[in-house]
Amino acid sequence: xxxxxxxxxxxxxxxxxxxxxxxxxxxxxxxxxxxxxxxxxxxxxxxxxxxxxxxxxxxxxxxxxxxxxxxxxxxxxxxxxxxxxxxxxxxxxxxxxxxxxxxxxxxxxxxxxxxxxxxxxxxxxxxxxxxxxxxxxxxxxxxxxxxxxxxxxxxxxxxxxxxxxxxxxxxxxxxxxxxxxxxxxxxxxxxxxxxxxxxxxxxxxxxxxxxxxxxxxxxxxxxxxxxxxxxxxxxxxxxxxxxxxxxxxxxxxxxxxxxxxxxxxxxxxxxxxxxxxxxxxxxxxxxxxxxxxxxxxxxxxxxxxxxxxxxxxxxxxxxxxxxxxxxxxxxxxxxxxxxxxxx
Numbered sequence: 001x002x003x004x005x006x007x008x009x010x011x012x013x014x015x016x017x018x019x020x021x022x023x024x025x026x027x028x029x030x031x032x033x034x035x036x037x038x039x040x041x042x043x044x045x046x047x048x049x050x051x052x053x054x055x056x057x058x059x060x061x062x063x064x065x066x067x068x069x070x071x072x073x074x075x076x077x078x079x080x081x082x083x084x085x086x087x088x089x090x091x092x093x094x095x096x097x098x099x100x101x102x103x104x105x106x107x108x109x110x111x112x113x114x115x116x117x118x119x120x121x122x123x124x125x126x127x128x129x130x131x132x133x134x135x136x137x138x139x140x141x142x143x144x145x146x147x148x149x150x151x152x153x154x155x156x157x158x159x160x161x162x163x164x165x166x167x168x169x170x171x172x173x174x175x176x177x178x179x180x181x182x183x184x185x186x187x188x189x190x191x192x193x194x195x196x197x198x199x200x201x202x203x204x205x206x207x208x209x210x211x212x213x214x215x216x217x218x219x220x221x222x223x224x225x226x227x228x229x230x231x232x233x234x235x236x237x238x239x240x241x242x243x244x245x246x247x248x249x250x251x252x253x254x255x256x257x258x259x260x261x262x263x264x265x266x267x268x269x270x271x272x273x274x275x276x277x278x279x280x281x282x283x284x285x286x287x288x289x290x291x292x293x294x295x296x297x298x299x300x301x302x303x304x305x306x307x308x309x310x311x312x313x314x315x316x317x318x319x320x321x322x323x324x325x326x327x328x329x330x331x332x333x334x335x336x337x338x339x340x341x342x343x
Contacts, residue, residue: 040073115164
């Protein structure tokens with residue numbers, strides 16, 4: 001096994017071979033167990049701790065989650081926090097197992113956002129920090145804020161769950177390591193290039209796995225990014241109609257969409273696509289279903305407000321924007337929408 005350690009600015013590889021190692025472990029990060037709904041603050045803290053940051057969830061969560069019950073801290077919010085702490089962050093999509101291994105080989109612990117199934121609680125989004133891999137055993141080693149510091153994730157099962165978030169990954173690093181990261185990422189330093197790759201991946205996976213709701217959801221997200229609203233709507237319609245029981249045990253019987261019932265706690269492409277296509281009733285029905293099961297989802301309130309506004313229901317729109325802002329005062333889209341209504 002190759003173990004990577006830092007000596008000041010010098011990276012030293014402890015091992016006997018310069019070929020791609022069969023296993024890697026990156027010591028130095030501090031593991032932390034999460035408090036309720038704190039996997040985002042904990043995981044960004046663990047990633048920064050690898051470079052010496054002392055911040056724990058007790059410093060991070062109050063800044064990222066003014067509402068303690070907030071169920072979603074986005075990758076962009078995590079990256080923004082790390083940047084305020086002086087780090088650089090690369091957020092990518094359409095990641096691959098081979099890419100994650102190269103990042104670990106180069107000494108970069110990597111945050112991954114994936115679907116997560118907990119017995120008795122069902123499916124949900126979750127962050128983990130990858131700190132190593134073992135090709136012989138066929139797994140990644142991860143610091144998991146829920147299960148602990150010795151979690152192993154088989155490559156195949158991990159990838160099937162990672163697909164649920166379009167294979168999103170985040171690399172937190174100090175400025176002095178920027179060139180090292182660029183060498184690993186290559187063309188992936190271009191967001192446009194990676195988005196095109198995500199679209200190619202999604203198209204292929206809907207062909208290879210036509211009964212996988214995540215594949216169709218990713219296609220919708222990628223088409224929306226590419227400006228193809230009509231195509232995105234068709235893909236999201238297909239995702240809504242594709243069962244996902246494997247990823248969604250114990251789903252409430254009242255749900256009407258077939259994708260996992262917590263899906264729109266974390267990703268909001270369907271709201272935007274249906275809104276831009278003028279399908280306001282779909283936006284409202286999706287938001288109503290979400291809010292019936294969890295009333296404190298500011299993104300659902302925002303998009304329902306947008307649909308109400310488009311239908312001329314200004315008082316309902318204003319109420320939704322105000323509620324969204326009460327949950328997250330820094331929610332700039334909701335603030336701009338509310339201010340746009342005037343008095």
